[in-house]
Amino acid sequence: xxxxxxxxxxxxxxxxxxxxxxxxxxxxxxxxxLTGYVVAGVILSAFGLYKPLIDFxxxxxxxxxxxxxxxxxxxIRKSLDKDGFLGIFTGGLSAASAGISAAILFGLxxxxxxxxxxxx
Amino acid sequence: MAxxxxxxxxxxxxxPAIVSCAAFVGxxxxxxxxxxxxDKIVEDSHFGEDTWEKAESRFQLETVSxxxxxxxxxxEDIDIIFSGDLINQCIGSSYGLRELNIPFLGLYxxxxxMAEGLLMSAVFTDSGVAQRTVAVTSSHFSTAExxxxxxxxxxxxxxxxxQWTATAAGATIVDINGCGPRIAGGCIGEIxxxxxxxxxxxxxxxxxxxxxxxxxxxxxxxxxPDTYDYIITGDLGTxxxxxxxxxxxxxGVDISANHRDCGVMLFDNDKQDTHCGxxxxxCSASILNGYFIPKMKKGEIKNILFAATGALMSPLACQQGExxxxxxxxxxxxMGE
Numbered sequence: 001x002x003x004x005x006x007x008x009x010x011x012x013x014x015x016x017x018x019x020x021x022x023x024x025x026x027x028x029x030x031x032x033x034l035t036g037y038v039v040a041g042v043i044l045s046a047f048g049l050y051k052p053l054i055d056f057x058x059x060x061x062x063x064x065x066x067x068x069x070x071x072x073x074x075x076i077r078k079s080l081d082k083d084g085f086l087g088i089f090t091g092g093l094s095a096a097s098a099g100i101s102a103a104i105l106f107g108l109x110x111x112x113x114x115x116x117x118x119x120x
Numbered sequence: 121m122a123x124x125x126x127x128x129x130x131x132x133x134x135x136p137a138i139v140s141c142a143a144f145v146g147x148x149x150x151x152x153x154x155x156x157x158x159d160k161i162v163e164d165s166h167f168g169e170d171t172w173e174k175a176e177s178r179f180q181l182e183t184v185s186x187x188x189x190x191x192x193x194x195x196e197d198i199d200i201i202f203s204g205d206l207i208n209q210c211i212g213s214s215y216g217l218r219e220l221n222i223p224f225l226g227l228y229x230x231x232x233x234m235a236e237g238l239l240m241s242a243v244f245t246d247s248g249v250a251q252r253t254v255a256v257t258s259s260h261f262s263t264a265e266x267x268x269x270x271x272x273x274x275x276x277x278x279x280x281x282x283q284w285t286a287t288a289a290g291a292t293i294v295d296i297n298g299c300g301p302r303i304a305g306g307c308i309g310e311i312x313x314x315x316x317x318x319x320x321x322x323x324x325x326x327x328x329x330x331x332x333x334x335x336x337x338x339x340x341x342x343x344x345p346d347t348y349d350y351i352i353t354g355d356l357g358t359x360x361x362x363x364x365x366x367x368x369x370x371x372g373v374d375i376s377a378n379h380r381d382c383g384v385m386l387f388d389n390d391k392q393d394t395h396c397g398x399x400x401x402x403c404s405a406s407i408l409n410g411y412f413i414p415k416m417k418k419g420e421i422k423n424i425l426f427a428a429t430g431a432l433m434s435p436l437a438c439q440q441g442e443x444x445x446x447x448x449x450x451x452x453x454x455m456g457e
Contacts, residue, residue, distance in 0.1 A: 023277050027318045030276040116272055118165045118172070118262040 008060030011053065015064045034065060041069020071095050122246045126340035128308040135456060136245040139252075139298035140191035143410030144183045145402070146261070146287030152387040152398075158288075158410040159186050165262060165287060173207060176260035177216030179289040179402070180205070184217070184256050187291040187409075191298075195220045198293070199250035202237040204228050204257055205401055206264050206285075213256075222254070231326075231355050232309065232430030233257040234290060234405040235449035241294035242303040242451065251296055258289035259400030268319070268435050281321040283357045283399035286386055290405025292413070299456070301416040307337040307450040311432065315443045319433065323360020323383065323396055325444040326429040330356060331367040333427055333448040338373065341452075345375045349421045352412065354404035354428035354448070355383030357396030382407035382428075404428045413453070422455045 015037075022033050044050040050070040053061040061067055075095020079087030093100070122130045142159045150161030160182075167175035167182075180203065188194065201220065204227035205212030213226055229236040237255025244250045262272060264285040270276060294303065312329035330353050338344065345351060356364055361381040368375055385407055386398035408426055415421045427450040433442065 020277070023279050029319075119265075119272060 011057035012060035037065035038069040041066035045070040045073035129340040131305040132246045135302035137298040137300045139295040140293040141409035142186035143406040172262040176212040180216035183289040183291045201254045204233040230430030232428040235428035238451045239306045245296040256291035257401040259402035279320040284394035285400035286398045286403040288402030288406035290409035309333045309447040313445040322431040323357035326446040327360040327363035329446040329448040355399040357383040
């Protein structure tokens with residue numbers, strides 16, 4: 001258990017460090033880094049490189065945005081096997097549906113429960 | 121009547137006087153290094169209103185009212201008001217000032233608006249078109265952040281070169297017959313653009329504009345930096361300030377000893393995590409009207425160059441890959457002889 005947490009922390013942290021370095025040393029905007037991470041996850045997954053990382057680090061690799069990219073790619077791969085050509089269109093969002101629905105629901109709940117406030 | 125001494129550079133004839141000024145700031149600004157100098161620290165970022173846009177309008181109105189009160193003037197005594205802000209169509213100004221019924225000229229100079237308003241005030245009063253004018257501007261963190269960057273609830277990281285938009289307003293009343301520090305001359309800035317496309321490095325984008333304006337004014341008036349107690353820029357922040365000093369040094373002009381930047385001054389950057397400092401129209405407006413002009417009235421400062429700097433991009437243009445055009449306008453304020 002402790003060893004799992006350490007692995008997740010180190011790998012997840014390392015992925016975030018890359019993002020921080022991109023913010024500090026390049027002109028990439030956060031939005032571009034964010035979408036870049038998703039695309040990178042898709043590409044890594046396509047080459048079969050991301051699954052081993054998740055097997056090793058668990059949430060450390062699945063929670064960052066690269067994990068979302070991996071989820072899309074995996075979903076498409078699976079439904080392509082199952083449904084054929086149509087799976088290219090249905091697989092990604094089907095696999096990510098829990099995450100997307102949760103994001104919308106919790107976003108809505110937060111906006112109902114809390115008032116937007118300024119930062120300080 | 122003001123006279124031209126070089127392209128875009130003029131000296132006033134009757135040296136219009138700054139008879140009153142006021143600066144209102146928000147809570148974070150009030151906790152900054154110069155918090156004790158402002159007329160009022162408004163702790164509620166909504167200023168009692170239900171939106172931040174209305175709050176910014178109220179900032180302008182209350183700041184102008186305070187400046188009028190300090191000089192025992194009423195709104196009927198003002199011939200023209202010059203105002204601008206950062207919200208689309210400058211609604212901070214038009215909604216804020218609509219109940220005053222003062223002839224109004226709206227300005228858009230982004231964060232250079234305070235200097236632009238003072239230039240207009242100087243020329244309009246010196247030419248006899250107006251006896252008394254007000255120059256006012258404001259910015260609000262929560263309106264500018266949503267206008268130019270992200271929704272407030274977005275939890276993104278801020279980049280190291282980013283600056284913090286000040287919640288603040290400053291107003292200056294200029295009177296051709298009054299007494300007080302006088303506007304001796306001014307320099308209208310050129311649009312400078314060295315191709316910086318990073319919206320989070322506005323100090324770097326604006327520094328060349330400030331350098332060009334300051335150097336043109338110094339050479340037109342045949343003065344050197346040590347003629348002035350302070351050479352004040354608007355909101356270059358720490359990165360932009362260093363760049364400005366470097367650019368001018370290359371031209372053989374050393375302003376490092378008396379240069380001050382309102383963006384660096386406004387917040388306590390170490391404690392308040394504002395990265396490169398403050399920005400926004402209200403940043404230089406509040407420091408000028410809260411700190412420098414009152415110090416001049418007390419006789420502690422005699423002669424300053426105030427060069428507010430503005431980045432003239434729109435979020436849309438930047439998303440389309442356009443670089444950031446910048447401008448810096450300058451006024452020379454002196455205690456009268």
